[in-house]
Amino acid sequence: MSRPLVVLGVTGGIAAYKSADLIRRLKDQDLDVQVIATNSALKFVGETTFAALSGKPVISDIWDKAHDVEHVNVAKNADAIVVAPATADFLAHLVYGFANDALLATLLVAKCPIILAPAMHTEMWENFATRENVATLRKRGFLVLEPAVGQLTGEDQGVGRLPDTTEIARVVKQVVNRKTSNLPKDLSGLNVLISAGGTREAIDPIRFIGNRASGKQGVALALSALSRGAKVTLVGANLNVAVPAGVEFVAANSALEMMEQMTLRAGSADIVIMNAAVADYFVPNPEESKIKKSTDKLNIELSKTGDILTVLSENKPVKQYLVGFAAETTNNNEELVGLSKTKLEKKKADLIVGNKVSASVGISSDENEAVLVTSNQAISLPKTDKLALADAIWDFIVKDLAKVGQERKSPVEPDLA
Numbered sequence: 001m002s003r004p005l006v007v008l009g010v011t012g013g014i015a016a017y018k019s020a021d022l023i024r025r026l027k028d029q030d031l032d033v034q035v036i037a038t039n040s041a042l043k044f045v046g047e048t049t050f051a052a053l054s055g056k057p058v059i060s061d062i063w064d065k066a067h068d069v070e071h072v073n074v075a076k077n078a079d080a081i082v083v084a085p086a087t088a089d090f091l092a093h094l095v096y097g098f099a100n101d102a103l104l105a106t107l108l109v110a111k112c113p114i115i116l117a118p119a120m121h122t123e124m125w126e127n128f129a130t131r132e133n134v135a136t137l138r139k140r141g142f143l144v145l146e147p148a149v150g151q152l153t154g155e156d157q158g159v160g161r162l163p164d165t166t167e168i169a170r171v172v173k174q175v176v177n178r179k180t181s182n183l184p185k186d187l188s189g190l191n192v193l194i195s196a197g198g199t200r201e202a203i204d205p206i207r208f209i210g211n212r213a214s215g216k217q218g219v220a221l222a223l224s225a226l227s228r229g230a231k232v233t234l235v236g237a238n239l240n241v242a243v244p245a246g247v248e249f250v251a252a253n254s255a256l257e258m259m260e261q262m263t264l265r266a267g268s269a270d271i272v273i274m275n276a277a278v279a280d281y282f283v284p285n286p287e288e289s290k291i292k293k294s295t296d297k298l299n300i301e302l303s304k305t306g307d308i309l310t311v312l313s314e315n316k317p318v319k320q321y322l323v324g325f326a327a328e329t330t331n332n333n334e335e336l337v338g339l340s341k342t343k344l345e346k347k348k349a350d351l352i353v354g355n356k357v358s359a360s361v362g363i364s365s366d367e368n369e370a371v372l373v374t375s376n377q378a379i380s381l382p383k384t385d386k387l388a389l390a391d392a393i394w395d396f397i398v399k400d401l402a403k404v405g406q407e408r409k410s411p412v413e414p415d416l417a
Contacts, residue, residue: 003032004176007074009083009103011090012040014153015119015162020045022084023053025169031176034074036103062102071102075109080176085119085162088130095133113175115143117168122158141188143175143229145246163245171245174227186398188229193269194222195262195276197237199255203300204287212363213277215239220390221273222247228394235261237276255279255305266312271397273323274309277363281305313348321401326354327363333371333380340373350374353393372396
């Protein structure tokens with residue numbers, strides 16, 4: 001059985017050297033790779049390298065094999081196209097429909113999903129022209145990944161770095177899976193805000209109160225949403241897993257930081273998912289130096305943290321869809337539904353995902369099971385891996401949005417009536 005074909009477009013940026021590694025990461029995902037490189041890209045990495053790693057001749061000249069109309073045939077056979085790196089110059093040419101090289105010509109023909117991984121200096125990424133071009137491409141259905149933050153060329157650092165190649169490959173694989181299953185990009189044009197991980201509340205400079213949350217479920221929700229076409233922001237607290245390539249990441253260590261970051265961004269989100277395991281209590285006056293083990297007992301005064309889901313609910317735009325999570329240790333499904341229903345009514349959310357947690361399921365594990373509770377229904381989702389569960393949760397949200405007649409526009413505007 002043939003493997004899905006991914007076309008890897010490489011343009012002329014310094015990050016082109018990482019594309020060689022991306023070929024391996026894509027093949028690790030059981031994908032075939034066909035490289036199309038621009039002339040500028042070949043100034044950074046030789047054609048022989050791409051050919052040896054992909055196992056296929058590199059396409060670089062639109063005039064080669066003109067009798068086969070190569071760019072048309074490649075586009076028709078591709079299950080997905082990923083351009084990594086995508087330079088500012090390339091994005092501008094793509095917006096205006098240029099077809100003066102093999103890669104641009106292929107993209108103009110392609111009907112498959114197209115993923116763009118921009119990489120450039122911070123100033124170029126933040127330039128108004130580039131931001132306008134990115135917004136235009138997203139409106140047209142391109143999946144444009146947010147660049148990473150880190151070391152750039154020379155001594156410069158900032159946003160504009162190509163995301164980790166392993167994480168790019170994971171996104172591509174998820175997109176290909178949806179394409180081969182004939183599943184739509186049903187979150188295109190929507191802004192999604194997700195919290196994940198577990199907060200830590202300082203006791204002293206070294207110790208903290210925390211929980212075993214890893215962030216795996218929230219990260220899976222982010223990856224699934226990204227593959228469906230959404231622009232995703234992830235507010236993460238002490239994650240134990242990598243953030244998917246292309247997701248805008250904001251760190252929030254404590255409950256207070258989580259509250260600040262979520263409330264700051266929630267107003268422009270179409271869908272908000274509060275998945276993070278936020279501490280219920282914190283130490284209002286943590287010690288400034290390490291607490292010595294000088295007594296047999298230690299008393300620590302705790303105060304209740306703010307309820308983020310309640311605050312989000314009280315301030316949410318009318319058309320926003322708000323999701324909360326309820327982690328419970330009960331083994332009784334009816335009790336789990338009841339607890340989730342109570343939380344739904346108390347927090348005034350649109351959906352509560354109630355999930356059983358134990359040493360082997362839910363928090364920190366690779367598997368999860370849940371019940372989806374709204375005002376008029378409760379649906380059980382069996383134990384499965386967290387990415388599969390994330391897909392099932394999004395399937396439900398998309399259907400529920402359609403059912404309640406929510407308008408699918410981004411950004412969401414508050415009700416001014």
